[in-house]
Structure formats: structure tokens, C-alpha cells
Amino acid sequence: MGVSVAFWILAAVGVMAALAVVLLRDVFRAALSLVLCFLTVAGIYITLSADFLAAVQILIYVGAISVLIILAIMLTREVQRGSPSNRLQIPAFIVAVLFLGGVVFALLNTPWPVSSTPPLEPTTPAIAGLLFGEGGFILPVEIAPLLLLAAILGAIVLVREK
Amino acid sequence: MVGLEHYLILSAVLFSIGLYGALAKRNAIIILMSIELMLNAVNIAMVAFSRYIVPLALTGQVFTIFIMVVAAAEVAVGLAIIIAIYRHRETIDATKINLMKW
Numbered sequence: 001m002g003v004s005v006a007f008w009i010l011a012a013v014g015v016m017a018a019l020a021v022v023l024l025r026d027v028f029r030a031a032l033s034l035v036l037c038f039l040t041v042a043g044i045y046i047t048l049s050a051d052f053l054a055a056v057q058i059l060i061y062v063g064a065i066s067v068l069i070i071l072a073i074m075l076t077r078e079v080q081r082g083s084p085s086n087r088l089q090i091p092a093f094i095v096a097v098l099f100l101g102g103v104v105f106a107l108l109n110t111p112w113p114v115s116s117t118p119p120l121e122p123t124t125p126a127i128a129g130l131l132f133g134e135g136g137f138i139l140p141v142e143i144a145p146l147l148l149l150a151a152i153l154g155a156i157v158l159v160r161e162k
Numbered sequence: 163m164v165g166l167e168h169y170l171i172l173s174a175v176l177f178s179i180g181l182y183g184a185l186a187k188r189n190a191i192i193i194l195m196s197i198e199l200m201l202n203a204v205n206i207a208m209v210a211f212s213r214y215i216v217p218l219a220l221t222g223q224v225f226t227i228f229i230m231v232v233a234a235a236e237v238a239v240g241l242a243i244i245i246a247i248y249r250h251r252e253t254i255d256a257t258k259i260n261l262m263k264w
Binding site for chain 1: 163164165166167168169170171172174175176177178179180181182183185186187188189191192194195196198199202205206209210212213214215216217218220221223224226227228230231232233234235236237238239241242243244245246248254255256257
């Protein structure tokens with residue numbers, strides 16, 4: 001019961017915040033509502049009993065990525081010009097609505113093999129075992145730092161003064 | 163009672179909003195924010211599948227962690243590209259950045 005109420009509140013606030021991201025004229029306010037949307041996604045993870053992911057979501061998205069985005073907004077003086085739409089506004093809206101209708105139709109007509117087992121709690125030891133244990137995801141875990149290193153080097157090279 | 167379909171519909175709605183923003187906006191930073199929105203929607207779907215289909219395997223949550231890693235790398239490089247373009251051309255209007263368009 002409590003989980004249902006929490007889900008509906010979080011879903012309503014999250015969808016409102018996501019709409020505000022694409023509809024607000026002010027870029028800075030759009031960034032702030034994106035932060036609100038990230039926070040509600042963390043709450044959604046908690047209702048799905050993914051406690052570790054909720055903490056990671058707040059640390060990475062709310063903490064780091066939003067600061068990066070706000071910093072980029074500060075560095076590019078586009079705040080005065082707002083967030084206008086291009087000529088494709090109506091086709092983009094039609095594409096988005098068609099996509100939403102197709103996906104909702106498909107997922108409502110699929111018989112999902114829903115399991116009645118209660119979820120694992122807490123999830124952190126199990127995720128650690130999957131990421132670093134035998135027969136788990138140790139190779140992707142070792143490739144991920146390479147990707148991050150390449151991204152850091154690429155970002156430094158791109159923004160360096162000539 | 164909230165079930166798998168509710169989470170999947172929420173994920174589809176957030177993804178469609180992000181899709182609209184990525185297609186219809188001119189400010190490159192707003193486009194990047196819309197892409198982040200789409201990645202978050204996919205993460206919700208992953209965690210919902212992991213919770214309702216295989217509650218003890220947690221594979222979807224591990225996939226979500228890798229998506230977050232890729233999203234962090236993507237946003238760092240994307241914002242660096244945007245700042246480099248702004249320094250070069252004094253604008254981040256995606257309709258005016260047409261050097262590679264014919």
C-alpha cells in the first residue's frame with residue numbers, strides 16, 4: 001500500500017519534472033527540474049527495492065552530472081536566448097506520441113512471466129558478488145575504467161586552449 | 163497494487179518526453195539533458211524487469227550500473243564538445259552547427 005502511494009507520487013512528480021525540462025523557456029530552470037527528475041528516479045529505485053542503485057543515482061546523477069550540466073550552462077551564455085524549438089517541433093511530437101503508443105500497446109499485450117518471489121534485500125552484497133565474483137561481470141568492470149579514462153582524456157583535449 | 167506494467171509505462175513516458183526534447187530542441191545542452199532523461203527511463207525499465215521477472219538474479223541492476231558509467235562518460239565528452247563549439251562559433255544552436263551537413 002505504502003509502496004503504491006509512493007510510486008504514484010514519484011511518477012507524477014517525475015513526469016511533471018521531465019515535461020518541465022523540455023517545455024520551460026529558461027535553460028537554468030530546465031536544468032533544475034532535470035535534477036528533480038533524477039531525484040524522483042532515485043525514489044523509484046527505492047520502491048523497486050534497489051537500494052544500492054538509489055544511492056548511486058543520487059551520487060552520480062544528482063551530485064555529479066547535474067553539476068556538470070549547470071557548469072556548462074554557465075560557461076555558454078545561452079541563458080538569455082532561452083530554449084527555443086526548431087522547425088521539427090510538430091513532427092517530433094508526432095514521432096514521440098507514436099513511439100509511446102507503440103511501446104505501451106506492445107507491453108500491455110505481452111504476457112510477462114512475473115515471478116512472485118520477494119526481492120533480495122539488501123542488494124549491495126549480491127551486486128558486489130556479481131560484479132567482482134567468479135563467472136560474473138569482471139571483464140566489463142575492467143573495461144569500464146578504460147572507457148572513463150578515454151572520456152577524461154577526450155574531454156581535456158577538447159576543451160584545452162590552443 | 164503497482165505491478166511491472168506501471169513501471170514500464172512510466173519508463174516509456176519518460177523516454178518519449180526525452181525523445182521529443184532531443185528531436186525538437188535547438189539548444190545543444192537541452193538536447194544532452196533530454197538524452198540523459200532517455201537513459202534514466204531505460205534504467206527504470208531495467209530495474210523493473212530485474213525486480214519483477216528475476217528477483218534474485220539482479221542482472222538488470224548490474225546493467226544499470228554499466229549504463230550509468232557510459233552516461234557519465236557521454237555527458238563529460240558531450241559537454242566538452244559543446245564548450246569547444248561555443249568557444250569557436252559563439253553559439254550552441256544545433257540548427258546553426260551545420261559544418262558537416264550538406
